[in-house]
Structures are given as C-alpha cells and as structure tokens.
Amino acid sequence: MFALIDGNNFYVSCERVFQPQLIGRPVISLSNNDGCTISRSNEAKNLGIKMGQPWFEIRHLEKEAGLVALSSNFTLYGDMSNRMMQIAAELGPAQEIYSIDESFIGLHGVPGDLVQRCHEIRSRILKWVGIPCGVGIGATKTRAKLANHIAKTAERKPGIYPAQLAQVCNLEALPASDVDVILAATDVGEVWGVGRQIGKQLKALGVHSVLDLAHLSPTMVKKRWNVVLERTVRELQGEPCIALDDAPPPKQQIACTRSFGQPISTLPPLVQAVSDFASRAAEKLREQDSVAGQLLVFAHTSPFRGGPQFSRHSVVKLLRPTSDSRLLVKAAIDGITSIYSRGFQLIKAGIILLDIMPTTVRQCELDFGDIDSSSTANLMATLDALNHRFGRGAVSIASAGLPRSQRVWTMKQERLSPHYTTRWSDLPIVKAN
DNA sequence: TCTGGGGTCCTAGGACCC
DNA sequence: TCTGGGGTCCTAGGACCC
Numbered sequence: 001m002f003a004l005i006d007g008n009n010f011y012v013s014c015e016r017v018f019q020p021q022l023i024g025r026p027v028i029s030l031s032n033n034d035g036c037t038i039s040r041s042n043e044a045k046n047l048g049i050k051m052g053q054p055w056f057e058i059r060h061l062e063k064e065a066g067l068v069a070l071s072s073n074f075t076l077y078g079d080m081s082n083r084m085m086q087i088a089a090e091l092g093p094a095q096e097i098y099s100i101d102e103s104f105i106g107l108h109g110v111p112g113d114l115v116q117r118c119h120e121i122r123s124r125i126l127k128w129v130g131i132p133c134g135v136g137i138g139a140t141k142t143r144a145k146l147a148n149h150i151a152k153t154a155e156r157k158p159g160i161y162p163a164q165l166a167q168v169c170n171l172e173a174l175p176a177s178d179v180d181v182i183l184a185a186t187d188v189g190e191v192w193g194v195g196r197q198i199g200k201q202l203k204a205l206g207v208h209s210v211l212d213l214a215h216l217s218p219t220m221v222k223k224r225w226n227v228v229l230e231r232t233v234r235e236l237q238g239e240p241c242i243a244l245d246d247a248p249p250p251k252q253q254i255a256c257t258r259s260f261g262q263p264i265s266t267l268p269p270l271v272q273a274v275s276d277f278a279s280r281a282a283e284k285l286r287e288q289d290s291v292a293g294q295l296l297v298f299a300h301t302s303p304f305r306g307g308p309q310f311s312r313h314s315v316v317k318l319l320r321p322t323s324d325s326r327l328l329v330k331a332a333i334d335g336i337t338s339i340y341s342r343g344f345q346l347i348k349a350g351i352i353l354l355d356i357m358p359t360t361v362r363q364c365e366l367d368f369g370d371i372d373s374s375s376t377a378n379l380m381a382t383l384d385a386l387n388h389r390f391g392r393g394a395v396s397i398a399s400a401g402l403p404r405s406q407r408v409w410t411m412k413q414e415r416l417s418p419h420y421t422t423r424w425s426d427l428p429i430v431k432a433n
Numbered sequence: 434t435c436t437g438g439g440g441t442c443c444t445a446g447g448a449c450c451c
Numbered sequence: 452t453c454t455g456g457g458g459t460c461c462t463a464g465g466a467c468c469c
C-alpha cells in the first residue's frame with residue numbers, strides 16, 4: 001500500500017505563507033525570466049490560466065481580474081519542501097521524495113485507520129509549515145497518484161467526486177462498485193504515465209475514462225503500445241509493478257540551461273553564460289560525488305520567432321572524467337566557440353554533463369595531470385563552501401569576465417525578492433512526533 | 434515585445450565482434 | 452553472383468514526469 005502526498009499549488013502556497021494577503025486572490029508563479037506560468041492558485045485556475053501558459057498571453061488579467069504574478073524563488077520553495085517532507089515521512093516506514101512537492105510513502109505495516117492518520121499528518125503540515133496538501137492512498141503507486149488526484153479535485157470542484165474523499169482519498173477502502181463509478185468519471189489523461197500522445201491514441205480507440213483503460217488487456221497494451229503503458233494498466237488493476245524508490249541512484253545526467261532575457265548574438269556573453277552553467281553543473285556533480293566524461297553544450301534561436309534559425313550542439317570529451325570546475329568550464333567554452341556563428345539571435349543555451357560515474361580514489365589520483373590532486377580537491381571544496389556560505393555565484397571561474405550587471409540572463413538564485421531575506425537555516429527545524 | 438528547466442525510461446537501429 | 456546468427460554496446464529519438 002502506498003500514499004502519495006503533495007502540496008497543493010505548491011509554489012503559490014509557499015508564497016502565501018509569507019504574504020497572507022495573497023490568500024483568496026488569483027496568484028501565479030512564473031518561470032525564469034518571468035516567461036511562463038509554473039504554479040497557479042485555485043483562483044488563477046478558475047480564470048482559465050493553463051500550466052505553462054506564457055505570461056504575455058495572460059498579463060491583461062492583472063488589471064482585469066486582479067491577478068498577482070510572482071517571480072519564482074526556488075531557494076524558498078526548496079526549504080519549504082524540506083520541512084514538508086520531514087513531516088510527511090511520519091506517515092509510514094519508507095519515503096520516496098518524487099519531486100519538490102510530492103512524496104510517496106510506503107505504508108507497509110502501518111497500523112490503525114490510514115485515512116485518519118493521513119488527515120492528522122496533513123493537518124500538521126498545514127499548521128506547522130503552512131502548506132495545504134492532498135493525500136491519495138492506493139495498492140500501487142499509480143492508484144495512489146489517482147487517489148491523490150481525486151482527493152484534490154473533490155476539494156476544489158465539489159460535485160465531481162463524493163465530498164468525503166476531499167483532501168484524503170483511500171481508493172482501497174471503497175466498495176468496488178464505487179471505485180468503478182469514480183474511475184469512469186475520470187479522464188484517461190489523468191493517469192500517471194498517460195501523456196498527450198498516448199492519451200490521444202487511447203481516445204481514438206474509444207478508451208476515454210480511467211475505467212476503460214483499467215479494463216484493457218495488459219498483453220494487448222504491450223503489443224499495441226509498449227511495456228511502460230502495460231505496467232500502467234497492471235498498476236491500475238492493482239498489481240504493483242513500480243517499486244518505492246527511497247534511495248535514488250546518483251544522476252546520470254546533470255544539466256544547466258537557461259533562456260536569456262534578451263537574445264544574444266555575440267560570442268562573449270555566450271561564453272560567459274556557458275561558463276556559469278558549467279560551474280553550476282560541476283557543483284551539482286560534486287554534490288553527488290561523481291565525475292563526468294563528456295560535456296554537451298548547445299545554443300539555439302527562438303522557434304517562436306521568425307528570422308534565421310540556429311540550433312547546434314557540440315559534445316566535448318574530457319581528457320579524463322572529472323568534476324573540476326576549471327576543466328568543465330574550459331570544455332564548455334571550447335564547445336560553444338566551435339559551434340558559434342555570427343548573425344543569429346540566440347535565445348537559449350545550456351550544458352549537459354554526460355557519461356557520469358562515481359568518483360573513485362584512482363580517478364582522484366589520475367585527475368588533472370600535473371596539478372596536485374589533493375590541492376584540486378581542496379580548491380573545489382573551498383569553492384563550494386564559499387558559494388554555499390555567501391550565495392551562489394559569489395566565487396566563480398574567471399573566463400570571459402563580464403560583470404554581473406552586464407549579463408543578459410539571470411540565475412534564479414540572483415532574483416530573490418527583497419521579501420525573502422530571512423536566513424532559512426536560522427529558523428528552528430520542526431520535529432514531528 | 435513576451436513562450437521553463439530540469440529529469441527518467443524505453444526502443445530501434447547501427448557498429449562491431451566472433 | 453552467392454553471403455549466418457547471435458551477442459553487446461552505443462546513440463538518437465520519443466514518450467513520459469513535475
């Protein structure tokens with residue numbers, strides 16, 4: 001048995017904890033460069049604002065409907081997430097943190113009334129962190145996801161589902177006939193693992209509801225589609241196919257990419273940008289104690305605009321797998337310089353670290369040729385410590401050397417609004433008992 | 434004027450080997 | 452001109468997730 005607990009409208013809910021005057025108003029959180037919508041309050045959803053919708057399409061709602069749009073603040077969201085996850089972990093013996101705002105809980109061996117327990121944890125998170133959550137319980141992760149959708153929808157749109165399923169929904173505690181009614185009332189596209197493409201194909205074949213999908217033969221689904229959808233069908237039918245992943249392996253790819261505030265057409269700011277991206281990615285790499293063998297760097301023009309289009313990438317093989325910021329920055333610069341061409345309005349660039357493997361003692365020794373390996377490790381550790389202490393980008397690799405004020409992109413963490421100057425580490429950690 | 438930034442898994446097909 | 456079968460590894464691309 002699994003529970004899925006997630007924060008409602010997470011980023012907006014985080015903002016509202018510190019700006020209670022936003023409660024009851026339509027509020028959205030915007031992506032980097034305030035490009036598009038990444039979180040919406042219920043009031044914003046009711047205005048018809050879609051997930052991912054570009055800001056320029058909806059900004060008229062500021063005046064017309066009192067919409068409040070906020071730049072995102074991922075430092076804040078990450079900290080709120082940690083607090084929420086700590087309390088959510090009390091639900092059961094195992095936890096998989098699935099994303100910044102949701103976690104699966106393994107409920108094996110948990111005694112007593114599960115629904116009541118979930119309500120208690122939910123109230124505790126609301127009271128101690130300030131984030132409203134929904135909880136779904138099911139025999140499989142897919143059913144728990146579905147139950148979570150029902151719990152949230154029952155709360156937000158009364159009438160579609162039984163009112164007592166609001167906030168916490170245990171699919172397995174309902175009579176089978178009730179479950180069928182609920183599944184029949186739910187669009188197949190709501191199922192975890194069914195996206196736009198597959199959803200369209202299913203509907204073309206008359207599979208419209210979750211119940212329709214659950215009634216398909218897994219063998220046929222595998223033949224007609226693939227094993228991924230087959231697993232989804234089996235999970236819907238109650239057969240666990242996806243295990244709780246409470247100790248995720250180190251990442252196999254680490255990316256750092258950004259859209260620019262304004263297009264770039266010259267090399268120096270591009271070099272500066274990919275240098276920063278490579279530095280940040282190198283930090284992430286060292287955080288998981290890995291090294292990368294290759295670095296991919298890319299840049300492209302906007303597909304939404306006219307004019308000559310440019311989209312190129314280059315894969316740079318490192319001499320040896322490394323996590324040294326200096327070598328990765330150099331590789332990024334070499335790569336971008338090799339693909340750069342004049343005359344294009346570049347709107348986005350990024351780097352992706354590939355061929356990632358764990359750092360081993362031997363690799364440490366081999367690393368950096370004539371540079372002493374222990375001093376390199378010390379240097380990188382110092383770099384990370386300084387940036388942790390004084391904020392991201394406080395110390396960086398000197399490459400093209402554009403002052404921050406002349407940059408044409410923003411790293412998210414540089415855009416903290418003045419409201420959020422609290423040092424989160426100074427606040428007491430709440431312990432749940 | 435203005436359109437995010439991460440990740441994962443799976444499959445097909447090519448290169449290469451014996 | 453005729454030209455096996457099976458295995459592995461790698462990569463690109465497509466689908467999905469939040």
